[in-house]
Amino acid sequence: MDENSTSVAAELAHVTEHWTPRVIGRVNDQYVKVAKLLGELVWHAHDAEDEMFLVVSGSLLLQFEDRPDVRLEPGEFYVVPRGVRHNPVAEEEVEIVLIETVTTAHTGDVVVAGTVPIEAQERHRADDATPAAGGTGR
Incomplete structure (x- = not known):
């Protein structure tokens, strides 16, 4: 593997807590x-940002207040538009890739005990020796 490439599987292996x-x-940007869910x-x-969920393994249910729920299987993704209230549900462990604007708060307009600040999400990059995609390092 090239020094500037990243293995999603290897990165998921480092995740030890759900919803982190x-x-x-x-x-x-x-x-x-x-993440594992x-x-x-x-x-x-998320009032100002869209959020993309891509399922790597497992089955993820995205519940919505104003539209039909969406179930995602491995290899499928869904973009939750900004401002849309949603609730991700994993009946079994699910591994996902998220693509979010750098300003996206973990739990959007709600803060709960499990909310992970962006600084803690970024800190993982500095803790590892493997370079991040794009050669930004960690």
Whole structure:
């Protein structure tokens, strides 16, 4: 593997807690993150940013207040538009890639005990020796 490439599987192997996104790269003003999910997070919205969920393994249910729910299987993705209240639900462990604007708060307009500040999500990059995608280092 090239020193500037990143293995999603290897990055997911470093994730030890559910609902704790880990920044693995940056494309312009977007973070590429990985996370493992189990159970429910919290109903929330991101007023200024869209959020993309790409399922790597497992099955993810995205619940919505104003539209039909969406179930994603491995290899499928969905973009939650800004301002749309949603609740991700993982009935079994799900591994995902998230693509979010760098300003996107973990739980949007809601802060709960499990909310992970962006600084903690970014810190993982500095803790690892492997370079991030795009050669930004960690």
